[in-house]
Amino acid sequence: MLLEIKNLHANVEGTEILKGINLKVNAGEVHAIMGPNGSGKSTLASVLAGKEEYEVTQGEVLYNGKNLLELSTEDRAREGVFLAFQYPVEIPGVSNTNLLKTAVNEIRKYRGEEELDSMDFLSLLKEKSKLVELDSKFLSRAVNEGFSGGEKKRNEIFQMAVLNPTLAILDETDSGLDIDALRIVANGVNKLKTKENATIVVTHYQRLLDYIIPDYVHVLYKGKIVKSGGKELAIELEEKGYDWVKSDKAEAVV
Amino acid sequence: MQNKTDIKQYFINQFNEFEKSLNGEKSSDFHKVRKDAINRFAELTFPNQKDEEWKYTNISSLKKHNFSPAAVKANVSPETINKFLFDKMEHSLLVFVNGEFTPELSKLIDIPNGVVIGSLAEALKNNNPVVKKHLGKYAEDENYFFTTLSTAFTKDGAFIYVPDGKVVEDPIHIIFITKSGSEKILTQPRNLFVAGKNSQVTIIEHYVSDEDSVYFTNSVTEIVANENAIVDHIKLQEESKKAFHIARMEVDQERNSNFSSHLISHGAEISRNDFNARFNDEGSECILNGLFMIGDEQLFDAHTMIDHAKPHCNSHEHYKGILQDKSKGVFNGKVMVRQDAQKTNAFQENNTILLSDDAVMNTKPQLEIFADDVKCSHGATIGKLNDEAKFYLKSRGIGEESATAILIHAFASDVITSIKIPALRDYLEEIISKRFNG
Numbered sequence A: 001m002l003l004e005i006k007n008l009h010a011n012v013e014g015t016e017i018l019k020g021i022n023l024k025v026n027a028g029e030v031h032a033i034m035g036p037n038g039s040g041k042s043t044l045a046s047v048l049a050g051k052e053e054y055e056v057t058q059g060e061v062l063y064n065g066k067n068l069l070e071l072s073t074e075d076r077a078r079e080g081v082f083l084a085f086q087y088p089v090e091i092p093g094v095s096n097t098n099l100l101k102t103a104v105n106e107i108r109k110y111r112g113e114e115e116l117d118s119m120d121f122l123s124l125l126k127e128k129s130k131l132v133e134l135d136s137k138f139l140s141r142a143v144n145e146g147f148s149g150g151e152k153k154r155n156e157i158f159q160m161a162v163l164n165p166t167l168a169i170l171d172e173t174d175s176g177l178d179i180d181a182l183r184i185v186a187n188g189v190n191k192l193k194t195k196e197n198a199t200i201v202v203t204h205y206q207r208l209l210d211y212i213i214p215d216y217v218h219v220l221y222k223g224k225i226v227k228s229g230g231k232e233l234a235i236e237l238e239e240k241g242y243d244w245v246k247s248d249k250a251e252a253v254v
Numbered sequence B: 001m002q003n004k005t006d007i008k009q010y011f012i013n014q015f016n017e018f019e020k021s022l023n024g025e026k027s028s029d030f031h032k033v034r035k036d037a038i039n040r041f042a043e044l045t046f047p048n049q050k051d052e053e054w055k056y057t058n059i060s061s062l063k064k065h066n067f068s069p070a071a072v073k074a075n076v077s078p079e080t081i082n083k084f085l086f087d088k089m090e091h092s093l094l095v096f097v098n099g100e101f102t103p104e105l106s107k108l109i110d111i112p113n114g115v116v117i118g119s120l121a122e123a124l125k126n127n128n129p130v131v132k133k134h135l136g137k138y139a140e141d142e143n144y145f146f147t148t149l150s151t152a153f154t155k156d157g158a159f160i161y162v163p164d165g166k167v168v169e170d171p172i173h174i175i176f177i178t179k180s181g182s183e184k185i186l187t188q189p190r191n192l193f194v195a196g197k198n199s200q201v202t203i204i205e206h207y208v209s210d211e212d213s214v215y216f217t218n219s220v221t222e223i224v225a226n227e228n229a230i231v232d233h234i235k236l237q238e239e240s241k242k243a244f245h246i247a248r249m250e251v252d253q254e255r256n257s258n259f260s261s262h263l264i265s266h267g268a269e270i271s272r273n274d275f276n277a278r279f280n281d282e283g284s285e286c287i288l289n290g291l292f293m294i295g296d297e298q299l300f301d302a303h304t305m306i307d308h309a310k311p312h313c314n315s316h317e318h319y320k321g322i323l324q325d326k327s328k329g330v331f332n333g334k335v336m337v338r339q340d341a342q343k344t345n346a347f348q349e350n351n352t353i354l355l356s357d358d359a360v361m362n363t364k365p366q367l368e369i370f371a372d373d374v375k376c377s378h379g380a381t382i383g384k385l386n387d388e389a390k391f392y393l394k395s396r397g398i399g400e401e402s403a404t405a406i407l408i409h410a411f412a413s414d415v416i417t418s419i420k421i422p423a424l425r426d427y428l429e430e431i432i433s434k435r436f437n438g
């Protein structure tokens, strides 16, 4: 098993946001997490990525059999965890290329691999930018600075393509994308999919799931997964809204 | 225990020794200037924190040392100097060892006719008319304890004169190196740079030491940019971590002149920089940029003043600081827009990053506007490195140290990129990397 979340509770500034999450993800799977605004989807993503403001009060997370919560943020990334942010931060003065070059080489060093030389690195960037149809002018620009909403999201998937994670968590990567951009992003994600890696997509919209077909769909509500099912669950949610899961107190069964 | 009178009395006594060492030069016209200065010096008070200009900067520790103004010879090898040169750059170089011009280590390359690049001592000896006309005319010393001290002991420094219409293409690199060993010495470089009408020159003042010694540099630099002249000035302060560095720069700008200054400062235990620029006529521009990086218990202080005395001038000032450990920064930037100075554009900003809870920054941007048709803005920020940005970098696999270094490079980047010399930019990036990349 790639990821196992057991009874995970987490606080933000003293308020409990995650109230006992259970989730199992195997390599090769795609999981979708849906749920109303404020239900804790991004919080779960941040806890998995290692954001310090979130205090885990109970439960555990195993990743490849390792205690994920004990690892630093950077070590989680080096172990293959990737978070595509809902709101990617702008970093003036740091170019995309510089970020990725440092990241790629630190990850390689962690894994005991040789650093990439500049030529190999540039050809890697070229190849991956094609995958998400990102204009090469974005490479030299400062990270996300002045990018449109859609460009930021595409840049996240570009970074994912370069870093080639084992577990990718995409937090509303589809929000704010027009249909063409959505197709490009989904296409990129699908091309990166292998039997060895897994993807968790957080989304509000069934639309994305037409392109990235999930094996499982979960509904997160008030800090708990209140319903799980196959891809038809997303269609049902789209039709009926969340009210019926809110009243239905079914526990997660995966 | 010493008190104010003691340090003053000490220097007054030293002056007698100094006079003796001047030999025949005592009878020169200029020596009267020195003597007047030491008399004024006797009336001044050692700066203390009751004085508004020194409110946050405590330099009383300077009084604990009897820094000797007497010349001290030292052998500095070309290899030592090489450490402070910028890669792949051939350019004119003036080297001053313990305050004294050292021709063996210096070289002049491609200097246009009529341009003078050399030592002030030499120019004084030759009664150079440019020196006579300008030296001491801008750095008035009534309120400046250390300028008065400098004037009294004036001996050497860099002198550059670019006559009307001349362009010096390559930067002139001036290295002031102090090699004092265990002797506590005071060096007082007195620099004068005069750019004639329609001339152009780039000057790098570089203060260095390759040892950890305790010494005191008290420098005064006067710069004149005549009509339509372009003067780029860069000062790099890399003194020993135990040194005292007190410096003053006065800039006098005539019509349509263009002056830019970059101060990059990371050495010395205590460094104080007074920068004053004056627009004497219309159509000029003045840029003051600064980057200071301090740690341990270092103190950095910049007091700047841009005097918009005339209309249609632009000034742009941006100082950035990065503070670690228990270091302390002071920025006091005054922009004066006088009644006459309509159509002034003045921008001033100071941003500081505190990398430790024990570091302290005192910032005071001041705009005084007496004209009504002007565009002025000023601001200051003091903060930590952006946590969101750091988390983002780490989430990509970048470790704590690299993430910090990347964000610091980014923070410093607008000051660095505004320097026009690529080799110098590389040298500075290297300084930042060494400091923050562990």
Ligand SMILES: Nc1ncnc2c1ncn2[C@@H]1O[C@H](COP(=O)(O)OP(=O)(O)OP(=O)(O)O)[C@@H](O)[C@H]1O
Pocket (backbone or CB within 6 Å): A012, A013, A017, A035, A036, A037, A038, A039, A040, A041, A042, A043, A044, A053, A086
């Ligand atoms: N740093 C924070 N400080 C205080 N409250 C927070 C913080 N982060 C999240 N919260 C709160 O936690 C709850 C869950 O937020 P979260 O962002 O995880 O929801 P979400 O399911 O991702 O919502 P959305 O669909 O709007 O993205 C919300 O009530 C939010 O206000």
Ligand SMILES: [Mg+2]
Pocket (backbone or CB within 6 Å): A041, A042, A043, A086, A171, A172
């Ligand atoms: Mg969210």
